[in-house]
Amino acid sequence: MMQTITLEDAVARIQDGASLMVGGFMGVGTPERVVDELVRQGKRDLTVIGNDTALPGIGIGKLVSANLVRKVIASHIGLNPETQKKMLAGEMEVELVPQGTLIERIRAAGYGLGGILTPTGVGTVVEEGKRKIEVDGREYLLEVPLRADFALVQAFLADYLGNLTYALTARNFNPVIAMAAATVIVDAEHVVPVGMIPPDNVMTPAPLVDYLVSRA
Amino acid sequence: MDAQTIIARRIALELRDGMLVNLGIGIPTLVASYVPPGVHIFFQSENGLIGTGPIPQEGLAQARLTDAGGRPVSAIPGASTFDSAMSFGLIRGGHVDVTVLGGLQVDENGKLANWMIPGKMVPGMGGAMDLVSGAKRVIVAMQHTAKGKPKLVRRCTLPLTSARAVDLVVTELAVIAFPGGRATLVETAPGVSVQQVLAATETELTVAPEVLPMKI
Numbered sequence: 061m062m063q064t065i066t067l068e069d070a071v072a073r074i075q076d077g078a079s080l081m082v083g084g085f086m087g088v089g090t091p092e093r094v095v096d097e098l099v100r101q102g103k104r105d106l107t108v109i110g111n112d113t114a115l116p117g118i119g120i121g122k123l124v125s126a127n128l129v130r131k132v133i134a135s136h137i138g139l140n141p142e143t144q145k146k147m148l149a150g151e152m153e154v155e156l157v158p159q160g161t162l163i164e165r166i167r168a169a170g171y172g173l174g175g176i177l178t179p180t181g182v183g184t185v186v187e188e189g190k191r192k193i194e195v196d197g198r199e200y201l202l203e204v205p206l207r208a209d210f211a212l213v214q215a216f217l218a219d220y221l222g223n224l225t226y227a228l229t230a231r232n233f234n235p236v237i238a239m240a241a242a243t244v245i246v247d248a249e250h251v252v253p254v255g256m257i258p259p260d261n262v263m264t265p266a267p268l269v270d271y272l273v274s275r276a
Numbered sequence: 277m278d279a280q281t282i283i284a285r286r287i288a289l290e291l292r293d294g295m296l297v298n299l300g301i302g303i304p305t306l307v308a309s310y311v312p313p314g315v316h317i318f319f320q321s322e323n324g325l326i327g328t329g330p331i332p333q334e335g336l337a338q339a340r341l342t343d344a345g346g347r348p349v350s351a352i353p354g355a356s357t358f359d360s361a362m363s364f365g366l367i368r369g370g371h372v373d374v375t376v377l378g379g380l381q382v383d384e385n386g387k388l389a390n391w392m393i394p395g396k397m398v399p400g401m402g403g404a405m406d407l408v409s410g411a412k413r414v415i416v417a418m419q420h421t422a423k424g425k426p427k428l429v430r431r432c433t434l435p436l437t438s439a440r441a442v443d444l445v446v447t448e449l450a451v452i453a454f455p456g457g458r459a460t461l462v463e464t465a466p467g468v469s470v471q472q473v474l475a476a477t478e479t480e481l482t483v484a485p486e487v488l489p490m491k492i
Contacts, residue, residue: 085323085360086346088339111323111360112400114346138399139345147398156398159322160364160406167361180368180409183439186401216340228351229323230340232360263359 062222065271070245071097073271077130079107079208081166081237086112086139087119089230091214091247094273095122105130109166109208111159111233112136113143124152133206135159158186161203163236169205170239176203211241215264218248219255222269223262231263238264247273277492279448282465283417285310285492286446287376290415291317295373296366298322298407301345303417304376320372322403324363327355344403367403368410375411377404379418379445381432384479386441386454388416389434401437408438420447426478428452428459449473451490458482463490 071094074080084090090110098106099122106129113134114121121140123129131153137143146152157165164176177200181187191202213234216227224246226234238244246269277285280303288310291297298320299305308330311317319328321343328343329350337348351357366372381389388408391401408414418427428445445452450473451463460482464473470487 085344086342088323088342088346112402134400136400136402138397138402144398156400158401158405159360159403160368160410163360163364178368178409179440180406180438182409184405184436186405226359228338228340228357229321229325229342231357232324232363235359236361 062266062269063271064220064274067093067097067273070094070271070273071101071103073243074098074103074210076103077105078103078210079109081208081211081233081241082108082110082120083211083213083232083234083237084110084114084119085229085232087114087121089214089226089232089234090114090119091212092119093247094212094245095119098123098128099126102128104128107131107133107208109133109206111162113140115140116142131155133157133162135162162206163233165203165206166233166236166240169207170236173205175205177201178203206240208237208241209243211237211244213238213244213246213264215246215248217250217252217257218246218269218272219252219257219266221254222246222266222272223257224248224264224269225257225261226263235264238268243270244268245271245273251275279419280306282448282490282492283446286451286490287415287417288312289491290444291315291374294318296320296326296371298367298372298375298411300375300377300404300407302378304378307376307417320363320366321349322363322367324358324360325349325351325355327352329355364403364406367406370410370412372407372411374413374415375407376415376417377407379416379427381427381429381434382416382442382445383432384430384459385457386443386459387432387439388414388437388442389432390437392435394435404437408442409440413444414440414442416442416445418445418447420449420476426476428481429478430480449476452481460484461487463488465490466492
């Protein structure tokens with residue numbers, strides 16, 4: 061059953077060296093309060109998995125700037141010069157993954173699949189070291205599942221059981237990472253009574269959520 | 277008319293009523309401004325939106341409604357939002373009719389390089405590899421040369437974006453198609469001769485029997 065927890069206690073559960081999936085696209089849909097608390101508590105040697113590293117001062121960019129990240133797995137880092145600088149200086153490892161492949165690797169982990177076959181990356185540097193499998197005359201890359209210790213999710217509405225909805229383009233990676241991590245920590249813009257979110261509108265079902273950060 | 281406007285106006289004529297279209301950043305974004313009246317296009321933003329509208333007026337931006345660069349956009353009536361797995365399912369699954377992308381180099385068979393310059397610019401491929409691998413039609417919007425050097429080359433020296441060839445390249449000088457997998461000059465911009473295009477191109481262009489004037 062989901063527990064409501066203070067911000068400080070939620071982040072205290074994350075140990076140094078943990079792997080984190082962080083929702084958001086250029087910081088839109090990233091749980092900023094949780095990120096800020098990670099910086100305040102100075103969690104170190106993190107592996108961060110997310111679409112991008114946003115900008116300095118926004119979302120995952122704050123973790124990068126605070127030197128808390130050992131490795132980033134993302135599709136795009138081009139708008140954060142600090143990530144590029146740290147990568148080129150060898151201070152931080154960066155694994156670049158095509159966006160559609162990244163989200164499918166996360167989905168594969170959450171959906172119990174042994175990997176996915178994608179045409180994306182065939183004939184490019186992305187195929188290096190990967191198995192190629194031919195299906196009906198077309199070549200695909202075998203891309204393996206990607207899971208994490210924690211998913212840090214930003215929802216629009218959460219009810220007291222943990223059912224979630226997301227808003228507009230702030231949805232992005234959030235519902236997918238909520239399936240793929242051992243522990244799911246959610247911050248929601250609004251917490252509403254059970255029943256306020258109609259079943260058809262629930263985007264992440266309650267049993268997937270471990271902790272809801274209290275708004276107090 | 278400047279180079280970017282020529283390119284954007286010409287590409288807009290490739291779009292047909294009811295198409296699902298994904299525009300990359302840079303020149304491609306400008307294409308939306310030149311869609312002929314009466315033609316309704318569903319523009320996709322890969323962070324999870326179909327029905328992307330113009331940049332909102334000052335004061336009307338909504339923090340959770342952004343484009344793939346994280347900038348505020350509007351959504352037109354009839355828009356829809358979804359997570360990143362569906363967004364890239366739309367792209368990879370062949371549901372996107374046209375994608376318009378920028379280019380660094382295109383080779384004589386239509387292979388595109390547009391995502392990195394080793395040692396100089398390593399932003400990550402973002403969604404580019406999925407778009408080129410999966411969209412029904414790929415159009416490259418780029419200036420004909422960069423600092424005087426041709427961008428239409430025999431072989432790309434930069435890392436490829438996909439093994440799949442693009443369908444059309446539109447520059448401020450010409451339109452190049454790839455019938456039978458060979459770069460072919462099919463249109464020249466107003467006031468530009470076939471000789472001028474050939475001189476600014478490294479690839480040995482096949483010249484179509486009838487080179488048409490570029491409609492802009």
